[in-house]
Amino acid sequence: MNGGMERSLESTAYLTAQGYVRDKAAIFHRQWFCAGREEDMPLPGDHKVLDVAGESVIVVRGKDQVLHAHYNVCRHRGARICDAANDARWGVTLDAGVVGKTMIRCPYHGWSYALDGHLLAAPQLQDTPGFDKSKFALHPVGVETWGGFVFLNLSPETAPDFAAGLADPSRRLANYPLADLVTAKTIRYELKANWKLILENYNECYHCPGVHPELTAIVPAFRERGGIDLDWEAGIPHREGAFTYTWDGTTSRAPFPGLSAEEKVRHKGELIYPNLMLSVSCDHAAAFVLWPEAADRTVIECRFLFHPDEVAKPDFDPADAVDFWDLVNRQDWAVCERVQSGIAARVHSHGYYAPIEDLSLDIRRYIEDCGEV
Numbered sequence: 001m002n003g004g005m006e007r008s009l010e011s012t013a014y015l016t017a018q019g020y021v022r023d024k025a026a027i028f029h030r031q032w033f034c035a036g037r038e039e040d041m042p043l044p045g046d047h048k049v050l051d052v053a054g055e056s057v058i059v060v061r062g063k064d065q066v067l068h069a070h071y072n073v074c075r076h077r078g079a080r081i082c083d084a085a086n087d088a089r090w091g092v093t094l095d096a097g098v099v100g101k102t103m104i105r106c107p108y109h110g111w112s113y114a115l116d117g118h119l120l121a122a123p124q125l126q127d128t129p130g131f132d133k134s135k136f137a138l139h140p141v142g143v144e145t146w147g148g149f150v151f152l153n154l155s156p157e158t159a160p161d162f163a164a165g166l167a168d169p170s171r172r173l174a175n176y177p178l179a180d181l182v183t184a185k186t187i188r189y190e191l192k193a194n195w196k197l198i199l200e201n202y203n204e205c206y207h208c209p210g211v212h213p214e215l216t217a218i219v220p221a222f223r224e225r226g227g228i229d230l231d232w233e234a235g236i237p238h239r240e241g242a243f244t245y246t247w248d249g250t251t252s253r254a255p256f257p258g259l260s261a262e263e264k265v266r267h268k269g270e271l272i273y274p275n276l277m278l279s280v281s282c283d284h285a286a287a288f289v290l291w292p293e294a295a296d297r298t299v300i301e302c303r304f305l306f307h308p309d310e311v312a313k314p315d316f317d318p319a320d321a322v323d324f325w326d327l328v329n330r331q332d333w334a335v336c337e338r339v340q341s342g343i344a345a346r347v348h349s350h351g352y353y354a355p356i357e358d359l360s361l362d363i364r365r366y367i368e369d370c371g372e373v
């Protein structure tokens with residue numbers, strides 16, 4: 001191949017409805033998928049209704065404090081159980097969903113389920129001979145947690161080993177108290193771009209000198225040789241005197257307890273396939289959860305996580321990190337959208353990865369590993 005250039009995925013993989021269907025079948029409906037933070041559901045009965053690439057899922061914390069997840073569909077005749085927006089559209093209020101923090105109730109014929117999904121009661125059927133409630137539990141969705149993040153798997157019976165998939169990031173981030181951190185700010189971005197373009201962009205720093213002048217002023221390593229020499233194992237150093245991602249590279253916030261001397265002045269980043277991009281500094285983390293909605297649409301929930309001791313201080317203000325990140329993010333989203341519109345050109349069938357973009361090839365390898373290509 002010309003100068004070590006490798007072909008990227010075919011443009012259709014980013015553009016077409018068929019490409020998105022393949023992504024759903026091979027990845028979102030099979031692999032572990034980040035779905036937010038545990039801190040959003042601290043108490044029994046706390047729940048969320050999430051759209052995982054078109055599949056509605058109820059995530060609820062049980063009486064035993066364990067998180068459970070179920071497909072949002074009744075085992076009787078298939079009504080969607082939680083759908084307040086639908087009721088609002090009709091101006092009605094149906095007695096449904098997670099009621100009394102103790103059960104999940106279908107609005108249609110009143111079947112009720114425990115928070116762990118087993119069928120509690122089916123009106124009029126209780127005494128029907130041969131009716132076996134144990135056969136009508138809600139369809140389960142796999143749930144795991146790591147570092148305070150919640151992960152779901154829509155095919156729990158064939159799900160890959162969760163811990164094994166996170167072994168490398170767990171080792172690299174072992175000193176960071178991720179599970180203890182709390183969200184001080186969330187920004188929701190709506191991108192007209194395929195989710196894979198966003199991951200590919202996150203995975204290379206070839207674009208950093210031109211797209212991120214403010215960031216590369218703090219982290220000069222990002223503009224040296226296209227980022228090919230970056231050591232993500234040990235972390236990326238900042239410029240002299242800088243140690244975090246803020247406008248001037250400094251902060252009055254304390255470093256996380258437990259960090260090594262190097263980690264107090266370096267930056268680490270992880271891409272946890274398929275949809276969590278995690279960047280950690282000594283005093284905060286930026287977590288990007290991607291929610292693919294269509295071939296050309298992705299919502300990104302960007303959370304800024306801090307240590308609770310810092311958040312509790314009366315003068316706590318995350319703006320130095322949040323505003324800096326928001327600029328860098330919008331620079332990234334702007335180029336991702338340019339790629340999405342550019343690759344639709346009739347003359348473009350695929351692009352190239354330069355040798356210094358080797359990590360970008362991971363998306364191709366990842367997709368191949370998932371059996372898609």
Ligand code: FES
Nearest residue numbers: 074076077106109
């Ligand atoms: S469809 Fe849910 S109780 Fe009938």
Ligand SMILES: [Fe+2]
Nearest residue numbers: 201211212332
């Ligand atoms: Fe970038």
